[in-house]
Amino acid sequence: MSTPGTLYLLPNTLGKTSGNATHPEEVLEIIRSLDMLIVENIQNATRFLQWVGNTIPEFKIEFYPINKKTSDIDLLEYIKPVKKGRDAGVLSEVGLPTIADPGARLVQLAHKYHIPVRPLVGPSSIFLALMSSGFNGQQFQFHGYLPLDDKACSKKIQELEGQSKQHDISQIFMETPYRNTAIIKRILSQCNDFTRLCIACDISLETEEIISKPIGEWKKMQKHTDNDLIKWNKRPVIYLLYAH
Amino acid sequence: MSTPGTLYLLPNTLGKTSGNATHPEEVLEIIRSLDMLIVENIQNATRFLQWVGNTIPEFKIEFYPINKKTSDIDLLEYIKPVKKGRDAGVLSEVGLPTIADPGARLVQLAHKYHIPVRPLVGPSSIFLALMSSGFNGQQFQFHGYLPLDDKACSKKIQELEGQSKQHDISQIFMETPYRNTAIIKRILSQCNDFTRLCIACDISLETEEIISKPIGEWKKMQKHTDNDLIKWNKRPVIYLLYAH
Numbered sequence: 001m002s003t004p005g006t007l008y009l010l011p012n013t014l015g016k017t018s019g020n021a022t023h024p025e026e027v028l029e030i031i032r033s034l035d036m037l038i039v040e041n042i043q044n045a046t047r048f049l050q051w052v053g054n055t056i057p058e059f060k061i062e063f064y065p066i067n068k069k070t071s072d073i074d075l076l077e078y079i080k081p082v083k084k085g086r087d088a089g090v091l092s093e094v095g096l097p098t099i100a101d102p103g104a105r106l107v108q109l110a111h112k113y114h115i116p117v118r119p120l121v122g123p124s125s126i127f128l129a130l131m132s133s134g135f136n137g138q139q140f141q142f143h144g145y146l147p148l149d150d151k152a153c154s155k156k157i158q159e160l161e162g163q164s165k166q167h168d169i170s171q172i173f174m175e176t177p178y179r180n181t182a183i184i185k186r187i188l189s190q191c192n193d194f195t196r197l198c199i200a201c202d203i204s205l206e207t208e209e210i211i212s213k214p215i216g217e218w219k220k221m222q223k224h225t226d227n228d229l230i231k232w233n234k235r236p237v238i239y240l241l242y243a244h
Numbered sequence: 245m246s247t248p249g250t251l252y253l254l255p256n257t258l259g260k261t262s263g264n265a266t267h268p269e270e271v272l273e274i275i276r277s278l279d280m281l282i283v284e285n286i287q288n289a290t291r292f293l294q295w296v297g298n299t300i301p302e303f304k305i306e307f308y309p310i311n312k313k314t315s316d317i318d319l320l321e322y323i324k325p326v327k328k329g330r331d332a333g334v335l336s337e338v339g340l341p342t343i344a345d346p347g348a349r350l351v352q353l354a355h356k357y358h359i360p361v362r363p364l365v366g367p368s369s370i371f372l373a374l375m376s377s378g379f380n381g382q383q384f385q386f387h388g389y390l391p392l393d394d395k396a397c398s399k400k401i402q403e404l405e406g407q408s409k410q411h412d413i414s415q416i417f418m419e420t421p422y423r424n425t426a427i428i429k430r431i432l433s434q435c436n437d438f439t440r441l442c443i444a445c446d447i448s449l450e451t452e453e454i455i456s457k458p459i460g461e462w463k464k465m466q467k468h469t470d471n472d473l474i475k476w477n478k479r480p481v482i483y484l485l486y487a488h
Binding site for chain 1: 352368377
């Protein structure tokens with residue numbers, strides 16, 4: 001039996017950035033050394049490799065597609081060469097693979113076939129938002145996207161607020177960027193004035209903005225003008241609620 | 245009113261390491277520029293600064309202590325110079341500040357006084373473990389430490405397994421390193437054979453070991469020898485359970 005290769009979990013950036021405030025030098029070195037990459041979108045992946053710089057020439061890199069619909073049979077094909085000794089990397093479109101992104105099933109298969117899985121340090125908007133919120137970092141829950149349906153969404157927000165209060169949990173969730181204004185209005189109209197809301201926007205980018213305060217204070221601002229809410233629209237936001 | 249400084253949230257390493265697979269160059273540059281640091285332990289903080297290298301001479305850096313007992317009055321004193329324009333950094337003993345570590349109240353005060361809070365990218369054992377587990381990264385919950393009391397601990401594990409199964413959540417928790425063997429035995433004896441357990445140990449260090457498989461398979465290994473469990477003892481571990 002040959003020694004297996006390693007499946008590296010590669011962090012992407014959180015958006016367009018000229019500098020490098022997100023990737024340690026040793027992580028860049030590993031990315032530069034890989035000639036097998038499992039990626040969501042090949043064009044975006046090559047753009048990322050250009051940002052990394054000094055990689056293996058693109059034409060020598062084999063790219064394999066991954067998304068939430070990729071079959072286990074295809075994933076198994078990706079695993080085979082790694083099992084035989086080749087190193088591979090999995091890269092998502094934004095931030096860390098497998099977290100709010102595809103890749104978890106691939107990692108599960110790697111474990112099944114005793115392939116070492118090595119996570120590399122990089123930016124997670126969820127974690128950077130949690131750090132910056134000032135909310136409880138000893139207990140927290142990430143919920144992904146809230147339900148699309150109005151009623152279900154309102155019910156979910158109510159649940160999150162209640163559970164946060166009862167169990168002292170920081171609640172973290174996301175929303176499709178073009179619906180930011182709508183979800184913020186919903187949260188403000190629905191939650192208790194003393195519940196805290198943190199909006200963490202464009203994290204790690206030059207336009208980063210992180211605001212954390214009680215709903216009551218968010219509301220005062222909204223009274224003056226809705227423009228203050230519109231500015232969040234179409235920008236990537238992580239939301240946090242805390243009601244303890 | 246003067247322009248306030250920035251409160252930087254500084255990542256520490258996850259243990260002794262000679263290389264740098266954890267800190268982006270721009271993050272190191274920011275750490276090097278700071279002359280006001282709020283830290284858990286001054287001796288360990290200066291050791292970290294030596295690892296960073298090329299910092300401001302130590303005798304020119306002002307250190308302020310922070311722990312979970314630090315009073316809000318003291319924290320407010322730390323905030324005052326930042327409010328007046330000085331930059332400061334908060335550093336925990338291991339990994340990211342505020343996450344399973346002190347600092348959240350300080351960040352909350354910074355927001356209250358309209359001081360920009362800027363989170364810097366670095367290693368989080370919790371996130372690196374979650375990525376590597378192959379479990380659900382779309383929904384997860386972090387619970388900190390499990391209860392010390394035997395009965396309460398068993399009940400908590402049962403709850404985590406049940407909620408994971410019911411709501412498709414990855415459950416993440418920690419244990420004091422010298423109790424690792426005991427908690428693993430408890431999990432194996434208590435959980436369903438099909439429930440998955442991931443043990444992520446010494447993350448980002450040379451001795452990193454990440455194993456993720458069903459309880460049934462963990463048990464088979466344990467039958468051969470208890471040594472396989474003893475090896476985890478006194479090493480930092482992140483635990484994940486997933487029962488979907």
